[in-house]
Amino acid sequence: xxxxxxxxxxxxxxxxxxxxxxxxxxxxxxxxxxxxxxxxxxxxxxxxxxxxxxxxxxxxxxxxxxxxxxxxxxxxxxxxxxxxxxxxxxxxxxxxxxxxxxxxxxxxxxxxxxxxxxxxxxxxxxxxxxxxxxxxxxxxxxxxxxxxxxxxxxxxxxxxxxxxxxxxxxxxxxxxxxxxxxxxxxxxxxxxxxxxxxxxxxxxxxxxxxxxxxxxxxxxxxxxxxxxxxxxxxxxxxxxxxxxxxxxxxxxxxxxxxxxxxxxxxxxxxxxxxxxxxxxxxxxxxxxxxxxxxxxxxxxxxxxxxxxxxxxxxxxxxxxxxxxxxxxxxxxxxxxxxxxxxxxxxxxxxxxxxxxxxxxxxxxxxxxxxxxxxxxxxxxxxxxxxxxxxxxxxxxxxxxxxxxxxxxxxxxxxxxxxxxxxxxxxxxxxxxxxxxxxxxxxxxxxxxxxxxxxxxxxxxxxxxxxxxxxxx
Numbered sequence: 001x002x003x004x005x006x007x008x009x010x011x012x013x014x015x016x017x018x019x020x021x022x023x024x025x026x027x028x029x030x031x032x033x034x035x036x037x038x039x040x041x042x043x044x045x046x047x048x049x050x051x052x053x054x055x056x057x058x059x060x061x062x063x064x065x066x067x068x069x070x071x072x073x074x075x076x077x078x079x080x081x082x083x084x085x086x087x088x089x090x091x092x093x094x095x096x097x098x099x100x101x102x103x104x105x106x107x108x109x110x111x112x113x114x115x116x117x118x119x120x121x122x123x124x125x126x127x128x129x130x131x132x133x134x135x136x137x138x139x140x141x142x143x144x145x146x147x148x149x150x151x152x153x154x155x156x157x158x159x160x161x162x163x164x165x166x167x168x169x170x171x172x173x174x175x176x177x178x179x180x181x182x183x184x185x186x187x188x189x190x191x192x193x194x195x196x197x198x199x200x201x202x203x204x205x206x207x208x209x210x211x212x213x214x215x216x217x218x219x220x221x222x223x224x225x226x227x228x229x230x231x232x233x234x235x236x237x238x239x240x241x242x243x244x245x246x247x248x249x250x251x252x253x254x255x256x257x258x259x260x261x262x263x264x265x266x267x268x269x270x271x272x273x274x275x276x277x278x279x280x281x282x283x284x285x286x287x288x289x290x291x292x293x294x295x296x297x298x299x300x301x302x303x304x305x306x307x308x309x310x311x312x313x314x315x316x317x318x319x320x321x322x323x324x325x326x327x328x329x330x331x332x333x334x335x336x337x338x339x340x341x342x343x344x345x346x347x348x349x350x351x352x353x354x355x356x357x358x359x360x361x362x363x364x365x366x367x368x369x370x371x372x373x374x375x376x377x378x379x380x381x382x383x384x385x386x387x388x389x390x391x392x393x394x395x396x397x398x399x400x401x402x403x404x405x406x407x408x409x410x411x412x413x414x415x416x417x418x419x420x421x422x423x424x425x426x427x428x429x430x431x432x433x434x435x436x437x438x439x440x441x442x443x444x445x446x447x448x449x450x451x452x453x454x455x456x457x458x459x460x461x462x463x464x465x466x467x468x469x470x471x472x
Contacts, residue, residue, distance in 0.1 A: 034060040035067075035112055035121035043108075043125060045097055047132040047206060048159060053093040055110060055123060066115035071095070073127065076104045081167070081209065098165045100206030101129045131205040132159065135471040137416075137426060138191060140178035141435050143461025147175035147195040149207070150460055151469070152437060158457050162207040163193070163200075173197025175464040176219040179226040180204060181235065188251055189472060192226055192235075194219045201255070204469060211253035215244065217260075221464060227271035229279050230332075231294060236279065241266035243281065245297045261299045265290060270322035274332050275352050282319045282336070288312070309358040310348055316340065317348075323375040323382060324419075325349065335375045335382060343368060347382075347395070357395070364393060364400035374415045377422040381446045385412045390427070392446055403448050404440070413463050419470060424454075428463045435463035 039055040053071075071093045074084035079102060087095040091112075099106060108125040132153065139150040149163040149171070164170055173195040182189045182204075189204040192213060199213040220240045228235050228248070237244040237257060243265075244257040265283040267290075272280035278291040281299070289302040289312040304313030317338035325333030331352035338346045345367050349356035361367045370384035370391075380395040388408060393400040406412060410429040418424035425448075427438040437460070438453040 035114075036060075037110065037112065037121060037123040039110075039123060039125070041123075041125055042128075044128040044130060046130045047100060048096060048098055048162065048165075049132070051093060051095055051097050051127070053110075053125070055092070057091075057112065067091075068113045068115060070109075070111045070113075072109045072111070073097075073099065073106050074109075075099075075102055076107050076126070077102075097127070097129060098162075099129055100166055100203065100208040101131050105129065132157075133162070133205060133207065133469065135420075136469055137437065138178045138180060138467040138469055139428070139435070139437060139460055140175040140193065140464045140466075141461035142174045142464065143434065145172065145174075147171040147173050147193070147197075148461055149175075149178055149191070149193050149202070151207075152457055156439075156455050156457065158459070160459060163202055163209075166207045167209045171195055171198065171200065174221065175461075176221045176224050177226065177465045177467075179467050180469050181226075181228050181232075183228075183232040183248070183251070188232075188248075191469075194224065194226070196221070201253075205472070211255065213246075214254065214256040216257075217242075217244075223269055225269040225271060227273060229294070230273040230276045233294075234279070234292075234297075236271045236292075238267050238269045238271065238281070241284075243267055243292075243299055245292070258297055261292075261297055263290075263299045265299065268319040268322065270319070272322070272334050272350065274334055274350055276330060278353065280350070280353075282322075284318050287315050287317055289315075304355075308355040310355050312350075312355060315348075317346065320345070321370070321373040321384075323373045324377075324417075325351075325375050326377045335373070337370070337373055337384075345370075347393075359395070359398065361393070361400075362398050365391065365402065367391075367400065372412060372415045374417040374425060376442075376446060377417060377419065379422075379446055383415055383417075383425060385415045385427070387411050390415065390425075394446075404452070410436070414466055416466055416468060419468050426466060426468075427453075428466045430462050434458065435460035437463070437466065 036058045037055050045051050069091050071088040072086050075082045106127040108127050110123040111120050113120040136153040141148050148161045151159045176194040178193045191202045191204050193200045201211040203210045223240045225238050233249050235246045243261045246255045246257045266285040268282045277294045281290045283290050290299050291302050302312045304311035320339050321337030323335040333351045336348040345361045347357050347359045366386045369386045372385045375382040382393050384391050388406045390404045391400045392403045410431045413428045416426045423442050425440045429436050436458040439455040441449040441454045
């Protein structure tokens with residue numbers, strides 16, 4: 001009986017407490033303002049273009065409450081180096097998409113938050129980013145103490161520093177050169193970028209950092225070059241006359257180059273990939289061609305013959321220029337500008353492993369001052385440039401003519417032939433304001449159409465080199 005009274009007292013006490021709470025609290029229930037966000041869910045955009053989305057938002061209650069917004073993008077699957085980023089805090093999106101193309105794309109999350117209740121509504125979008133860099137010209141330059149890697153697309157759209165934008169980092173030092181590399185099946189397509197303070201590797205489709213190149217020397221501007229063997233299984237660097245190499249058989253992300261390949265030589269900065277089983281080089285110290293056999297990083301002198309147009313083992317000449325010529329299925333033609341002890345200049349050619357031309361430059365103004373060269377891939381012609389002038393040399397007629405003169409304030413840094421159809425000569429120049437790139441369209445006779453350039457693009461730093469990036 002006593003226990004029963006105890007339970008009754010406890011029950012009465014609980015009821016009193018509940019009644020007290022009810023008297024002291026006012027429970028007011030508000031209907032939530034539900035949001036409905038309507039917009040296209042899937043987007044495809046070219047890297048560095050602007051993504052614009054204007055979502056239509058409807059509310060279940062009359063408008064009047066405030067909202068905050070957030071657009072956040074992240075890779076759909078985890079990718080090293082790609083981190084979530086808030087693109088905007090506005091109701092609508094108007095943002096440049098610098099993210100690189102990814103196999104599984106990106107997820108874009110839109111959040112609208114009620115400023116009164118704190119309740120959020122979400123809309124999820126999928127974004128596919130396409131490459132902006134399928135074909136065009138790599139431009140390495142230096143501005144304000146930083147190396148820059150630019151790109152001019154084949155439609156003349158220019159990206160002044162995409163590597164910095166994509167990777168959210170700078171590259172200290174002075175640019176030495178940028179070069180495109182690839183393998184035979186196209187699965188590896190990248191850009192090697194060298195400065196006097198570091199070396200970097202990027203994907204050619206997106207400029208996303210893909211690895212690093214380890215070297216034990218400081219690259220020297222204007223005495224440096226890079227290329228891959230014809231099999232694309234080896235990479236070669238020539239720096240200040242010395243040769244370095246790396247194997248790409250296992251396609252490593254990070255590439256470690258050898259020490260200087262032993263030997264007594266001073267190489268001209270050109271890798272001659274005229275055959276599959278040997279890669280050729282030219283030794284200016286002993287005036288001879290040298291070669292590295294496939295699969296073996298040993299540099300040996302080439303045995304020549306006195307019965308050919310020139311003796312590859314002893315030319316008696318110093319190489320001062322080199323140009324790529326037409327490519328065939330298993331060989332490629334190369335042209336070389338050679339200089340003898342009298343400072344006369346000659347044109348040599350090599351097709352595969354067979355010497356071809358041995359022709360003294362005649363009727364060619366300023367040929368002794370020429371410093372950059374480019375050969376037509378379809379005509380027996382080549383172009384040579386001094387500080388300000390560009391000449392066209394007709395190999396068959398053995399004569400040259402002036403085709404263009406730049407102002408004295410501009411100095412020609414490099415000329416290159418467009419390798420798609422040999423219908424455009426690309427010229428890089430530097431002046432006090434910075435670097436410029438000119439595109440000259442060529443007639444069927446090799447002259448500049450209308451006697452001038454078709455397009456000029458300025459705004460670069462001091463240009464170190466330009467390199468063609470072919471279509472995948």
